[in-house]
Amino acid sequence: MVKEVVSSGRIAVNLGGDHSVAVGTVDGHSRGTDKRVSLLWVDAHADLNTSSSSPSGNAHGMPVSLLVKELEEDWPDTPAMEWQRPRLLINNVGFIGLRDLDPYEREVLKRFNVAAYGMEEVDRYGIVEVTKMALNRINPDGVNALHLSFDVDSLDIHEAPCTGTPVRGGLSLREAMQVMEIVRDTGTLSALDVVEINPLLGNDRQAETTVRAAVHVIKTLFGRCRFDSAPS
Numbered sequence: 069m070v071k072e073v074v075s076s077g078r079i080a081v082n083l084g085g086d087h088s089v090a091v092g093t094v095d096g097h098s099r100g101t102d103k104r105v106s107l108l109w110v111d112a113h114a115d116l117n118t119s120s121s122s123p124s125g126n127a128h129g130m131p132v133s134l135l136v137k138e139l140e141e142d143w144p145d146t147p148a149m150e151w152q153r154p155r156l157l158i159n160n161v162g163f164i165g166l167r168d169l170d171p172y173e174r175e176v177l178k179r180f181n182v183a184a185y186g187m188e189e190v191d192r193y194g195i196v197e198v199t200k201m202a203l204n205r206i207n208p209d210g211v212n213a214l215h216l217s218f219d220v221d222s223l224d225i226h227e228a229p230c231t232g233t234p235v236r237g238g239l240s241l242r243e244a245m246q247v248m249e250i251v252r253d254t255g256t257l258s259a260l261d262v263v264e265i266n267p268l269l270g271n272d273r274q275a276e277t278t279v280r281a282a283v284h285v286i287k288t289l290f291g292r293c294r295f296d297s298a299p300s
């Protein structure tokens with residue numbers, strides 16, 4: 069379905085659910101366009117584990133490593149995954165918001181000099197600079213189709229409490245909206261995931277806070293301005 073939407077020139081919006089949905093959405097996206105796909109992964113986690121490096125065995129910690137060609141050799145045989153082959157280059161993948169990495173993930177980010185920006189960089193350079201640096205590195209000529217994969221756990225736990233693997237010290241909603249404004253203004257967005265919302269993890273008010281944060285992010289990407297709330 070993502071392939072169909074993207075190939076008809078529309079932007080695919082995918083709501084999750086577990087971040088492993090991105091294996092399918094990014095795969096479909098890259099099949100639906102003639103352009104190369106750049107992937108911006110906004111998340112507390114890099115989700116770069118393989119089934120053998122993963123400390124938890126949870127699939128939501130593995131999607132990015134299934135998607136990039138450079139890590140194909142690191143994967144043991146994965147029956148039932150024959151439908152998917154990696155189609156992205158790791159230098160077209162960027163991360164914003166990282167603050168909880170496993171040893172293999174750290175090693176991969178270093179080995180390939182990946183455009184990975186953690187909360188330290190966000191604090192040091194500011195979110196505007198970090199977003200521009202990330203986009204410049206993963207899509208230097210601005211000609212690739214952009215896939216934005218937004219995990220609500222990139223946000224601080226106060227902004228998005230209802231998520232399975234929260235990590236304190238994350239992005240403010242304002243910082244996330246800033247990322248969305250910059251991405252929107254590039255005109256390159258071709259597909260979006262908003263994932264890891266789990267309203268069952270918390271009370272009604274926390275669920276509402278989390279869902280509203282996600283709605284803000286989506287609306288901002290699709291033109292909502294903070295100054296006047298009519299979409300441009």
Ligand SMILES: NC(=[NH2+])NCCC[C@H](N)C(=O)O
Nearest residue numbers: 087113117124126128129233
């Ligand atoms: N999309 C997520 N919430 N990922 C969390 C991953 C946590 C941990 N790194 C793991 O591999 O299990």
